[in-house]
Amino acid sequence: MTPHAPDPGPIQADLEALVALESPTEDAARVTAAIAAVETRLQAAGAEVARIGGREGFGDHLAATLPGGREGAPVLVLCHLDTVHAVGAFGAEPVRVAGDRLVGPGSVDMKGGVALAIAMVRALAADPAPRRPIRLLFTSDEEVGSPTSRALIEEAAAPASHVLVTEPAREGGGLVTGRRGVGRYVVRARGRPAHSGLDHPSGRSAIRTLARAILEIEAMTDYSRNVALNVGTVTGGTGANTVPEHASALVDLRIDDPADAEAFDARIKALTSPDEGVVLSVEGGINRPPYRRTPGIEALLAMAREIGADLGLALPDVHTGGGGDSSFVAATTPVLDGLGVAGGGAHTLGEWVDLGSLAPRAALLARLADRLARE
Numbered sequence: 001m002t003p004h005a006p007d008p009g010p011i012q013a014d015l016e017a018l019v020a021l022e023s024p025t026e027d028a029a030r031v032t033a034a035i036a037a038v039e040t041r042l043q044a045a046g047a048e049v050a051r052i053g054g055r056e057g058f059g060d061h062l063a064a065t066l067p068g069g070r071e072g073a074p075v076l077v078l079c080h081l082d083t084v085h086a087v088g089a090f091g092a093e094p095v096r097v098a099g100d101r102l103v104g105p106g107s108v109d110m111k112g113g114v115a116l117a118i119a120m121v122r123a124l125a126a127d128p129a130p131r132r133p134i135r136l137l138f139t140s141d142e143e144v145g146s147p148t149s150r151a152l153i154e155e156a157a158a159p160a161s162h163v164l165v166t167e168p169a170r171e172g173g174g175l176v177t178g179r180r181g182v183g184r185y186v187v188r189a190r191g192r193p194a195h196s197g198l199d200h201p202s203g204r205s206a207i208r209t210l211a212r213a214i215l216e217i218e219a220m221t222d223y224s225r226n227v228a229l230n231v232g233t234v235t236g237g238t239g240a241n242t243v244p245e246h247a248s249a250l251v252d253l254r255i256d257d258p259a260d261a262e263a264f265d266a267r268i269k270a271l272t273s274p275d276e277g278v279v280l281s282v283e284g285g286i287n288r289p290p291y292r293r294t295p296g297i298e299a300l301l302a303m304a305r306e307i308g309a310d311l312g313l314a315l316p317d318v319h320t321g322g323g324g325d326s327s328f329v330a331a332t333t334p335v336l337d338g339l340g341v342a343g344g345g346a347h348t349l350g351e352w353v354d355l356g357s358l359a360p361r362a363a364l365l366a367r368l369a370d371r372l373a374r375e
């Protein structure tokens with residue numbers, strides 16, 4: 001432990017408690033229970049809290065404010081409590097600690113980051129320097145694209161001077177300063193069914209038309225522009241002896257350049273059936289827009305590195321292929337992502353946290369928020 005960093009004991013205790021509260025996105029009651037555990041801790045630390053009721057089958061969200069006595073634009077910290085892991089996926093005892101590793105569902109993505117945010121509130125509440133308010137938003141549906149929290153995130157970010165996101169640190173402790181955008185689509189073909197033996201000529205195959213569309217979609221991939229299209233699933237047909245009436249495919253689009261987002265979205269939506277008697281339809285759109293480093297993000301990164309140097313943290317910056325909630329706000333507000341804990345195996349059954357990163361990363365988050373709120 002560096003002399004500058006807080007005692008990791010309480011942070012690890014929070015982390016273990018939160019990971020033990022398994023919270024797959026689709027289990028609203030369990031996600032809400034994890035949200036409640038955060039609420040209790042923040043309240044005890046002196047934050048004002050407000051619960052936002054869950055809807056559309058998702059859990060509650062939680063907003064919190066650490067009043068600092070000064071007026072002005074708040075600093076916003078973004079976290080999510082949902083995980084991608086089904087209950088029981090890590091066994092009956094989901095949390096395992098061995099040496100300086102903690103393994104468990106959602107440990108690195110991102111209950112570690114949540115534990116850091118709680119530690120930040122405790123540290124800053126105990127130090128009553130005049131600051132602008134620090135707001136926190138804990139959401140329940142990030143892993144499925146934030147359908148019920150996106151508007152809350154955008155609303156909370158609009159008045160904020162800066163947004164800090166506690167998604168996991170990248171390789172070597174890296175911070176995220178850019179993300180590719182993500183689009184999701186369902187492409188459906190509808191043809192005309194017929195008995196393949198008795199009436200083949202009158203059939204119009206949905207699978208045949210969809211197959212052409214799939215080749216067309218995959219051909220849009222352009223690595224030179226960092227654009228990738230992936231047809232991830234295909235379904236269709238009812239049996240070998242029936243000309244298929246229905247077929248559908250799930251498509252994932254990744255784009256790097258904001259200008260490409262609209263262009264590729266339009267190209268996918270413009271797909272039509274070249275086959276008479278078969279109709280092709282496309283549903284979906286850009287789910288998270290891409291973002292790249294802006295001067296505001298540069299300045300935030302420089303400040304984080306200055307603090308990191310004092311804590312012995314190297315903070316390389318990373319442009320990542322994955323989408324995240326920071327994508328919603330980066331166009332309007334300087335955002336720094338990847339401020340969570342170090343570890344690895346996100347979204348796998350080996351997901352782990354480097355316990356040695358708890359104290360220094362908690363100090364980094366608290367000092368960064370503190371400094372921004374005093375500006």
Ligand SMILES: [Zn+2]
Pocket residue numbers: 080109110142167168
């Ligand atoms: Zn995450």
